Amino acid sequence: MSKKKSQLVDGMTLAEEFKNVNIKNELLAGLTVALALIPESVAFAFVAGVSPILSLQTSVVIGVVAAIFTGRPGMISSSTAAISVVMAALVASHGLEYLFGAVILMGLIQLLIGVLKLGKYARMIPYPVMLGFLNGLSIVIFTSQFELFKLNTTSGREWIQGLDMAIVLALVLLTMGIIQFFPKLTKAIPPSLAGIIILTLIAVSLDNFTGYHLQTVQDFAGMTLKGGLPKFYIPQLPLNLETLQVIFPYAFIAGLVGLTEAVLTLRVIDEMTDTKGNTDKEIVAQGLANLVNGFFGGMGGDAMIGQSIINVKSGGRTRLSAFVAPVVLLLFIMFGSSIINLIPLAALVGVMFMVVVGTFKWESLKYRGKIPKQDIVAMLAVTGITIFSDLATAVIAGVILSALAFAWKKGSEADAQVIDNEDGSRTYKLSGSIFFGSVLNFKDLFTPNQDPEVVIFDFENAKVMDYSGVEAINAMVEKYDLLGKKLLSFKLVVTVETSLKKQTN
Template identity: 80%
Template sequence: MKQIISHKLSNINLKNEILAGLTVALALIPESVAFAFVAGVSPILSLQTAVVMGMVAALFSGRPGMISSSTAAISVVMAGLVASHGLEHLFAAVILMGMIQLLIGVLKLGKYARMIPYPVMLGFLNGLSIVILISQFDLFKVNIAGGREWLQGSDLLIMLAFVGVTMAIIHFLPKLTRAIPASLAAIVVVTVIAVLLGRFGGYHMQTVQDFAGMTLKGGLPQFYLPQVSLSLETFRIILPYAVISALVGLTEAVLTLRVIDEMTETKGHTDKEIIAQGLGNLANGFFGGMGGDSMIGQSIINIKSGGRTRISSFVAPLGLLIFIMFGSSIINVIPLAALVGVMFMVVIGTFKWESLKYNGKIPRQDMVVMLAVTVITIFSDLATAVIAGVILSALAFAWKKGTEADALIVDNPDGSRTYKLNGSIFFGSVLNFQELFSPKEDPEVVIFDFETAKVMDYSGVEAINTLVEKYEACGKKVILNHVGRYSMNLFKDARKITSIDKQKIEQPPHC
C-alpha cells in the first residue's frame, strides 16, 4: 500500500499543481465580482462563495482538476429571490439546493447524464464559449456617475493592445518553456507593465478595483444561520429557486466533467461529483454564500496550466482566500485587460471549431440539435438548452427509427402469406407500420415474422394487437413467428389486455 501511495505521489507535479491553482485564483476574481452584480449581492460575498464552494468541492470531487465557484447560472436564478425577499432567504435557498443535490447524488441519478448526446455537448461548448466572450465585453466599460460607458478612443486601443499582449504570451510562452503556466505569466507581466505605466507614464489602466467600484478586501468566511422562520411559507418561497438552481448547477457540473474527461482522457465519477456539489452548496448556505457550481472556463484554464489533481482545485480557492485577506493590494491593481486576454484564450480553446465543417458531413438532425443548443445557451440558460437538446435528439431519433419500419411480403406455396417485418416497432413507427398490412385482401392465414424486427414498447404491442383483431374480424388466422425474448416478454406481460396469447406465437425448432 505504501508503495502504491508513493508511486501516485511521485506522478504529481506539485509545482504545476500550485501554479495552476494560483492562475485560476486570479481568473476567478473578475468573474466572481461580475456575478455578485448579477445576483444583487456584495462582491466580497461572491468571492467568499468561491472560496467555500471551491474548497469543499475540491475535497470531495469526483473529477480531480475541476474548479467550482460562484457562477453566472446560479446568480441569474437567485437574483429574483434576493430582489424580492433579501439575503436571508437566499442563504436558506442555497442550503435547500445543497440538500437536493446531495439527494440526487446519493440516489445515484447521475447515470442519466449519459443520455446527453454528443451534438448537445458540441452545442453547449460552442454556446458557452460565445457566452464567455460576450460576458467580457462589460470589462471594456468604465464606471461613471449613473452607470458604465464604453471606453473610447485611445483608452480602448490601449486596452485592446494589452489584451493582445496577454493572448500572445499565453500562445507563445509554452513553445519556449512550460516552467510556469502561461496564463499566470501573462497576468504577472501585464500587471507589472500596467503598474509601471501608471507610475512613470501617468496613464491609469482599468483595474479589478475600478470594475468592482470598491477595494476588495475580506476575511475568513464565518459560520452563519439564516435568519428565517422555519415554516411552510418560507419553504414555499425558496423551493422553486432551490430546485431550479440545483438542476442548473448539476447540469453544468456534469457537462464540465465530461469536457474535462475528454481533455485528460480519464474518467471522473459523476455521482461523487454531484455529492461534492451538494456538500459545497450546503456549506455555502451555512457560511452566508450565494451558491455555485463548476466553472468550465476556469476548469479548462486549470487543466491547460498543468492542474490534474485535487491539489490545484484546492489551491485555487485557497489562493483566492489568501489574496482577499492579505494580498488585496495585488488583486486591486490587476488590469482588466490581462484577465480579458486569459478569458479570450479560453473562448478560443472551448469553441469546437471543427463543428463549422460538419455541415453536410453529419446527419442534418444532429446539425439542427447542435445549432439549437448553441442558440438557446446564448439567449436562455444552460439547463434549458441541454433539456431542449435532449428532447430534440430523442424526437429526431424516434422519427428516423419510425421511418425504418417496413415489411417484405412473401406468398407461401401453401397459400399463406408471410410479412417479414424489419425495424423497431414502437410509438414512433406504429402509424407507418400499420399501413403495411391489408387484412381484407390477405389470405386466410397470415404470418408475422419478427426475425429482423423487435417490439420495443406497449405502443408496439397494441399495434400488433390491433392488427390481429382486424384479421380475426375478417375470419382470418394470424401467427406470430420468430418473436424474440424481449418482445415475447412484452406480449406475455400484456396478455390480459390483448388478444395475443401463446397459441398465436410459433417459434421455429431451434428457438
C-alpha cells in the first residue's frame, strides 16, 4: 500500500474526499445498502427482544452519526447481531429503560477508548485471525439467512415446504445470478440494487396475475413497517450505584464487541480499496454514534461488514454513500413503507448470499501444508468461536493462540555452538532470543559440571528480550560461581530496562 493512498483517506479534507467522486454511484450504493439493512434490522430486533421500528430507527441514528464522524469513508454502521445478542438478556431482565442507559454508557466507554488512542493495538491482530474472523462471519451471515426461509404460523415460525421452497430457492439463485452477471450488461446500476428491483417486480407480478404470494419484508416483520423521526429521549433510570452495577457489564462487553467488529471491518475495507482508514477516529465515531443513539431510544450497534462490502462493491467510496443509506432508510420508514413491505425476502437472501461468497476467504481452504500449522490452528479456532460464541472472544482467543505459538517457536530457536579454545577455555556461541519462552531451553544448553575453569558466553548473535531472560543468565552466573569457575561474557546486549544482578567480566 502506497503512502500516498494511505494519506488520501486518513487525513484528507471533505473537499479532497469528494474530488472526482461519482455521485451517482454513491447515491445508488447508499440506496442498495438501505434496502439490504431492512431485513437485517428487523431480524436483530427479534434477537434483542425489541420492536422492529426501534431497530430500524437505531440503524438510522447510528448510520448518520457514524458516517459524519467516520475514520473510514465507505463503511456502514447500523444495529447489529453482535450487540443484539449481548443486550437481549438485559432487555429480558430489566426492560428498555436499562437498555437505553447501557447504550449511552457503551458509547462513553468507546469514546474513552478512542480518545486514549488505544486503537493502535488493533495492529496486533495477526492475519490468520483476520482470516478466521472473515470465514466465521461468513458462516454466521449464511446461517442467519435461514430464518428467512420460514413462515409465521399459529405455532411459531416453520420452514417453507415442498414446491414453495423450490420456488424460493430458484429466486434466490436468480438474484445471485443477476448480481454476478448484471455488470456485464451495464455498470450504471449496482448489481445488488438491480437484483432487488427485478425480484420485487417478479413478486408483485406473481401476486397480481397468478395469486401466488412470495414472503415479503412485511410478512417477516409481522407488521407494516412504518414509523416517524427518532425522538430525543432521556432514559428514566435512577442515577445510583445499583443502576451502574446492572448496566456496566452489558455496556462494557457490548462496547468491546462493537469496536472489535468495527476495527476488523475497517481493515477489510482498507484491503478492498487499497486505502487506509483512521482506527482511532473510527472508534470515536462509533462511540459518538452509540452515545447519541442511547438518547434517541436505540438498541446500540456498530459497523456491519456485510453491508460495508455491499456498499464498496456497489461503488460507495466516501461518507456520502454511508450517509445516504440511513437517510434513505428513514425516508422508506416514513414515506415509502409500501415499497419496503413489497420486497421479497428471496431477493435479500440472494444479496446476502453473494456477500457470503465475497467475504469467505476460499483460498484458506488450500493453505494446508503451505503455512505453519499454528496459523491454521489459530484460524480454525477463531472461525469456530465466531460461529458458536462471539466475535470479541474469538479475536482475543486468536491473538492469544498466535502469541503463544510465536513464543514457542522463538523459544525453540535459542541455541548455542560449543567451541573448545586452544587455551583450554570453552565458548558458548549463543544465538536466538532469550526470553520467557526460551529460558528452559536456554538453561539446557550448558553443562557447568563438565565445563573447564574458564567459560565464555558469546552473545554476539543473541538478544536478551525480557526480565525472564535476565534472570536465566543470572542463574547460570551463580551456578558457575558456586563451582568456582570463571565466567566471561562477550557482546551482551540486554533489551529490557534492567541490569544483571551479578555483572560478568
